[in-house]
Amino acid sequence: MTQKVRAVNTHGYKWFCMIVGERVRERMQAAGLSQAELARRVGVAQPTIFKLIHSSKKGSAHLHRVARELGTTPAYLSGEVDDPDLDAPEPPPITSEELGWLELIRSLDHQGRTALLQIAQIMVTGPRPTVNSSRMSFKSEAE
Structure with missing residues (x-):
């Protein structure tokens, strides 16, 4: 048994x-x-x-x-119910920090948005090797 x-x-x-x-x-x-x-x-x-x-x-x-x-x-x-939306949580609202980022991005011109997107992609995926990558640096205007 x-x-x-x-x-x-x-x-x-x-x-x-x-x-x-x-x-x-x-x-x-x-x-x-x-x-x-x-x-x-x-x-x-x-x-x-x-x-x-x-x-x-x-x-x-x-x-x-x-x-x-x-x-x-x-x-x-886990298969207890068949409806994926039954009692599913609402998507999280945008945080105040995210809203601040969005406002900053919207204030940029097309060239600024493109540059910011490239920087963000590099931060997520890592730098791609280029011919001049050893000389690449980011400096603020205050320097």
Whole structure:
């Protein structure tokens, strides 16, 4: 009798893990997020997201934060409900800091916005090698 219960529990466990992985992957694709970006937003390492999607690990201590970033609930990701929007949290409002950044960006002309975008991309992805990269520097006008 114990072996039969174990077999049922193991099967249910595998089903649960498949549901979580499939639903996390589905929601990431819908949001246009990579594993690395989701990990950054949740505050975990990218392998944590990979394991959540691909391993037989039951859930995650981070499932609530993953669900919030994916605009759904842990109940949906774990297969308890089939509606991803049921009781899903509202998207977070823009913070006052983000609003300040947006106002600054809007005050820039096209050339300034382009330069700021390039700087931000370099900060996120790292500098791309160029012929004169060893001489590249950023100086403020006060210097």
